[in-house]
Amino acid sequence: MIRPFRDEVARYGDYSKAGEFVYDHPFQWGSKRTGPDLAREGSDKNRRPDSWHYNHMYDPTSTSPGSIMPRYIWLLKNKLDTSSTPAKIRAMRTLGFLILKDMIKSPTQTS
16 A cells, blocks of 8 residues: 655645555555656546646656656557457456446547
């Protein structure tokens, strides 16, 4: 679990809580914060525009001066192949993971 140090909360904002990821598999918890929680940056409370997220992945220092996050240019340039997603969801359901139809959104749907 991420260590909720008071100075980190003041610097980076609130941290994610374990219960918020109960349906995430595999769990990908770290033990050290080196920046704001990107899950929080997209939440309703701190809603950032899509352009902020795009720019943050392309060049993190453009949105967060001094950031040590690496650039994820390949996320923006590579085409995402979702053709195997339905088979993966069926496999996860077979293994007992709870995946409800309303939890799955089409890429063209918006929240």
